[in-house]
Amino acid sequence: MIFKEDCGFFELCPFQILKYLIIYQRCETAGVSKGALLEGQLVISIEALNSKHQANTLHCVTTIAAAGSIYGGLVLKKLLEDMQSVLPGFFANLNWTSEEAGHSQDASGLRPFQMIFEADVKPRTLMTDSLVIKNFLRKIITVPPKIRFNFSVKVNGILSVEIFGAESEPALNLSNGIALVVNCQHYLSTPKFDTTELPCSRIHPVLGHPVMLFIPDDVVGMGLLGELTLTPAVALCPCPKVFSNQLNRISSISIFLYGPSGLPLIFPNSEQPTTAVFKDASYFIDWKKYRLSMVPNLDLSLDSGSVLPDVSYQVESGEGDQSHNMGPQGQTVLLFLFVDFHRGFPGQKMELWGVHTLLSAHLRAILRESHSVVQGCIQAAVAWALEQHRQAVKAHQKLQASLSVAVDSIMSIMTGSTNSSFRKTCLQTLQAADTQEFGTKLHKSFQEVTQHRFLYHCSHEVKQQLLPERNEAEQNTDKAHENGSLELLAGTGEQTENKRLKRGSLGVEETRASRSAGALSPSEAASRRAEPTAAPLTFSRSRTGPGSGLEDAGPSCSHKAALHQCPGGVKSLAPLRATLEGTYRHPGTSLLTLMGFRLEGIFPAALLPLLLTMILFLGPLMQLSMDCPCDLADGLKVVLAPRSWARCLTDMRWLRNQVIAPLTEELVFRACMLPMLAPCTGLGPAVFTCPLFFGVAHFHHIFEQLRFRQSSVGSIFLSAAFQFSYTAVFGAYTAFLFIRTGHLIGPVLCHSFCNYMGFPAVCAALEHPQRRPLLAGYALGVGLFLLLLQPLTDPKLYGSLPLCVLLERAGDSEAPLCS
């Protein structure tokens, strides 16, 4: 098909034909189901050569050809007829050869077709025209028909080809049956954003509610029938998330007008009166609400890589802050206005054609008539889009703030940690050389990880974006492993907890008792009580009654001889017998007095050693008073209350620790043992040998502990050794007291007191809140004790010492303890 064209409106012809073809295609495909949509390529090529007839003029040959199967059912003759009816003054010759050639080329039987225009035009016109055509194509493909356009211009042999097509790109189906390509590169006018680097390369159109347009009477008369609707779609470009780290300002607004079937309504180059409506920037949107003042943007160049808006406004530059606030970095509001009939197409292609022309002509009047409705609807859509933008910015700011808090916290733990292996592992995991690098890497990977998620969000459809996060509170029941270890942890925790509670429940006295040296079980206490009662009996019998083995051993032996034999061995019972004989013979040193039961000096003997011991325990006593929740008056009240005494006396443990154990132990190990040992070993060595027995006597705890396996064998023996050593020291002290005072009462009271106090809780003292005075008390106590040890136990205070008297008589006058 060849059109010979010499009409003056060359520039319009390709448009009209393209438009017609697209309308035609849409009408055809409207009946076809979507899957069978025809696809293919439309080739538009302009070949221009310097005209031979006129100087400075190009002879152009424009070819529109369909490749593939776009216009399968196209009947050329009918097309031509239709075309002639809509484009008057347009004539064509049919070139059948070309058609047949096409027919033979296509095996599928579908006829490709070709139209050729020829015209002589000025170079400048050609350039403008080709730009206009390009723009038209761009605009078409944003509301895509499934066609690719191959546009080539060849001027004097120099070829430039551009292909327009968006059929494979993601598109958002708007509810009015039209899809909108959401790839933002179509709308970005400048290549300043490298689309590959943008976190989100899409626009997210917000579809407004369609409103009915009121058609003025005069227009109705011209054949615009049916209900006309306008559907706005608003999007921000580029995606708000690109800039969301700063609250970005809107720099411009672009309005795109689409007519029925998604065809562009206004041709930017033609000075149609429709645009007059848009001269007023706030005709549709009240920008004052957003504190923006818009002015029409006249600086629109056809030669940009993006869709040229039908109308564009830009923010009026205010006080010169354009440079950093708006400028190229600002966001563009894309406003798509779809004018369409309420119920699809009004039947025939011809009518559609006419409607398009009519709409283009009367859009201004229609819009003006329905001004308030249109404004309300657009306002709402814009407001929503901006609100979304605001929310996105807020969410992003929140995310950023949270991330930096998280990173700071991790860094603070990392840098503050004293665990070097932990620090090392952290650094290694992120392959960072030092903490600073670790910090930056941490921040970066956090950004990446969350950004990824953020993008995922972004690629969703508009409406889903508004849905609340659902999988946030995700339930996870598969946690068996963790809980296993938890149980283990909890189990051990329980044990220690109960130990703690047990200790607490026994109360103060009990804890002290268990710490004390002579913690015995009641049965042992009983057996111990039996021992000393038995011992005096034998002694008294030996003294008085005949038939005793001791008595028989050798009454003829003199004390002197006996004492002299002593170093030879304690195996011989002779010294003992001699001693006992001696005591028997000298009433001044009777057995009872020898054992420390006497009245002479009993008061100082009861008080002074106790005082001395209390001085030694100055520190622990201070600690006790600090730890006691009662103050002195309360404490005294409690101590003096008959009730508390009654409680003590009925408490077996108290009786054992405070009365029976001290009495019996002192009786056996001091009263009975020392008078026998001293003559053999001398007083000094006796003081140190006697407590060894006392210490050994506490070894039975080992068996008890071993039997019940209360702790490891090592620690049992360790504690036994410890106990042995301090009981030995304590024994030495009481033995010393016994010898120096010649009374049993002193050691018994001291023993009872020490049992009550227990071994000084030095560890607790070291961690005590009032550590300093306490430790000073400890030191002072020990110091005073050492100072007063001699003077307070001076034998002169306690009358004549039976043991010393005994030893003196035996001729051992060397004993330094006796003076």
Added chain:
Amino acid sequence: MAFTPRGLEASFFEVLDQHRAFLLAALKRGGEEPAGGGMSLASSSEVLSSIEKIIQDIVTSLARNEAPAFTIDNRSSWENIKFEDSVGLHMVSHCTTRKIKSDSPKSVKNFALILKILSMIYKLVQSNTYATKRDIYYTDSQLFGNQTVVDNIINDISCMLKVPRRSLHILSTSKGLIAGDLKYLEEDGTKVNCTRATAIAVPSNIQGIQNLITDAKFLLIVEKDATFQRLLDDNFCNKMSPCIMVTGKGVPDLNTRLLVKKLWDTFHIPAFTLVDADPHGIEIMCIYKYGSMAMSFEAHNLTVPAIRWLGLLPSDIKRLNIPKGTLIPLTKRDQMKLDSILKRPYITCQPFWRKEMEIMADSKMKAEIQALTFLSSDYLSRVYLPNKLKFGGWI
């Protein structure tokens, strides 16, 4: 006071002593150590290392390019709660968990805040210093927004690390009060004597108090501060001496519950609750006795199943002929709460409680403790409580 109680003959405590003996026997029967897991006080190094482990996990998952997340036991569902008569409500070992993700816009803030508080805890534990929840909130009140956010996060962390709050070196200012025959020593060596006329605030460091001394025959837990003060004014503590009174001023805080638990564990004295005869009062009593859902992960340190309901029983309202005018009708919310309590697992082993609650549900009336003042101004302290205690009127 250690002396014999003034104006009370020894027989007064007979029933109480029997009750105590019964409780002790039950305790022995159940074994000295209650079964199940609890949280021990973790050592500082354990807390530090578990925080370090969490950080390491986060770093590792970042290195793997995965979004890090915290996994926390779900503490808001009855499915995760097990009831045991000897312990109360405690968390089942295989409970469901929830995730706090770092890459969801909703939870990223929570995630960051947990990390922030973790870092603060880390510092506190490292330097062996303590801070209150309020302190933590004030360090960045702008960021946290409000105190509940901080409280929830601290509970979450405690649950996540399986460590009691105390080990995180976080304290809370106690709102509870205590009065009566109790002396103890605070961790810093301060001597506290609760026998004074005025009540003493529950110490904020319950684990640290030591050397508790009491002769008390019973522990009375009072729901409301008003009642508590009223009893103090009536000199109830001295009249019924020796005894201890505690109030949590409404829903008890952790410290008050810890104190009640400690008193029980130390002395094994009978504990009674005096609450309003309304669903809210019962709820509070249940918290003391069986614990709450939110703190179920620490139930072993908090619950005292030996607690008994002393008053005000819904049946008492009828028995004492309290006129209808002083009663308050149950609101819709009360009804709902009552129904939800009746559905809880522990009610099955408390038939008497169930009966009382059914009485309340039937009469559709509730009563405050103050309703007793209608009978006489000091009826509560002079007649009601002494009689209840003397004749064992608890359930």
